[in-house]
Amino acid sequence: MGCQASRRILLLLATIVVATSQPPPTAAQTASCADHTFSGGRLYAACSPLEELDASVHWTYHASNGTADVAFRVPGGSAGWAAWAINPSAVGMLGANTVFAYHDPATGVVAVATAVVDSYTPAFADGDLAFAVHRRGAEYTDGVYAIHATVALPGNSTRQNIVWQAGTSSPDGLPESHQVFGDNVMSSRSWDFRSAEAAVVVDDVPAAPRYSVYRALLRPKNVRTYDSLDHHILDFFTWENLAGLCVQIHGVLNAVSWGVLLPLGVMLARYMRVFPSLDPAWFYLHVACQCSGYVIGAAGWVFGLTLGSPAKGALQHHGHRNIGTALFVLSSLQVSALLIRPKKTVKVRFYWNLYHWSVGYTVVVLGVVNVFKGIGILQPDQKYKHAYLGAVLVLAVVAFVLELVTLTVRFKKGRR
Template identity: 25%
Template sequence: MGSSMLRLVLGLSVLSCVLVTSSAQTCRNQTFSNRVFATCRDLPQLTAYLHWTYDQASGRLEIAFKHAGITSTNRWVAWAINPRNTLDPAMIGAQALVAIPQSNGSPRAYASSITSTSTTLEEGAISYPLSGLSATFENNEVTIFATLTLPNGTTSFVHVWQDGPLSGTTPREHSHETSHQNSKEILDLLSGSSTQPTGNSRQRRRNVFALFLRPNKDHKYRVYWNVYHHLVGYATIIISVVNIFEGFETIEKYVGDRYNSWKHAYIGIIGALAGIAVFLEAFTWIIVFKRRKSENKIPHGANGANGYGSRPQQV
């Protein structure tokens, strides 16, 4: 029952996250003046969205990359394709489109070929034919528009997106928070599906390996395995909850006044789930103790009316 409870709590936690963020902006309710795109995707990091129309025969790719939550003109925004088609590292070799908001007009938009991790996004030519590059900055959202021509036969590519601070007018290194480190994926231009970076597989292998070490129920060390099992389960729940709160802190600057509503709703849901979890855990242990008590109890006269079977006592 303990494992079932753990799965229930984790499942409800995931559901609560979906419910809390269901009111968030999506690419499907975004529109552009005099521009219509065939496909769009909500990117998994940094409150960003990509719209595109792709003609595979000609390689013509029209895009609109939107990054929300840019509340200051002292930041740069970039979207890039990496022709090396590698996620690690995805930055080196990326062909970037950069936008820098201006306080007195439209953002400055230009192209940059990234050759090292210490880049300052210098303006220069990129490896793809490029036209129609422009950008807008409205309602704390930077949008980059462009048309690129991809090599014949291209159906997918690695793309990355970032934002970072400025020093004067020069872009500086972006944050190394998880959301920035994972703002990359392999995008299928035809289906709109993607492949994102995978997590640390060592931890997963260790947890699976632990299952093979589980002693039998009657083994003297089974109690220690049970303690380990419960501690890992509780730790997983706690880390998941804390991680989501960290995520809220990360997106605060991107979602504005929606931050408090989402956070309070999540706290309420987690509080309710915690109450359910405590009740189920207490109920589980009550059943366990009752079962053990009944197993250890020897009923009077179990082997006969006088406790010695049907044979009469000898005097």
């Protein structure tokens, strides 16, 4: 009984945290979205700001025929795209029946298309949705995309799962994958077109806004529904929502390991060993850097394999993935080679050194290249790219200075 009570308390606390994470729109926010205007004199009965991606949704519900006039606004670059969707089967991206807005590369004007997103690597093609879409259109003004359409609400239900998104386009103008962290993985709601409230649906609990779900749960008649909350709480820990966090962990681990620790370890071995007073300290520092870099890099590689799993329909970046796998294999060989390192007096030590140096420098070059490839894929804020670029430049400048110093030391030793 005690364990069950604790479990219920934890579930309730988790529900409160999730429910209160999205406060209701303030009067000022609602007034702000109500000030938006649309071409063609389009007017809508209600609107609501969407915190993620600084978007807003506007709509008029027609109870007589179960349709809704919907307009969606989101900021975006001119070389980008925007999308708004209804997902009839789940909360999230997969299964979303989507209306896209993008710049047609042939004409330069904003075009609109509809498609069902059935995987994380969907083929972009204009097609039919699971419900009727009438009078669809889009425009781009002052850095903001606006999509408008009249949709037949699936199942003639006012409560629908909505999804919205924005991203960049490829050189041929077609939408590319959006970022997989932050707002881009949190932009979905269970939405009621009648009551104008974003809601979480809980078994046996009347529909309620996100911020007041816990109030309904506290009512005595709903005590029996606590055990049914498990899958609703877990819905917030889906692959799609956790992917953003995993991508960030993957990026940080690999940048620190392949991109910083391993180059630093090579520098320690190359430049400290010239000075006899630093022997064997340089060796232990070198091994510490390389082994810690290998362990951290292996963890980052595992995260990368999970993120790029075809079984999850994830977007595949084959070049980045293949280089990462090559790094893991070569680094594993380097670590294993330490166990069979011959003594300095043995002739074969020359060939072992040749192998060790060539593989080591290959790993350093591939590691730095792959970190930059990962930054290009992830497209984080420029400050993170500049931070890593700064770290690489610092290492390069230090290496250049130490190269001059060690060359001078070796030259003086050679003249004695």
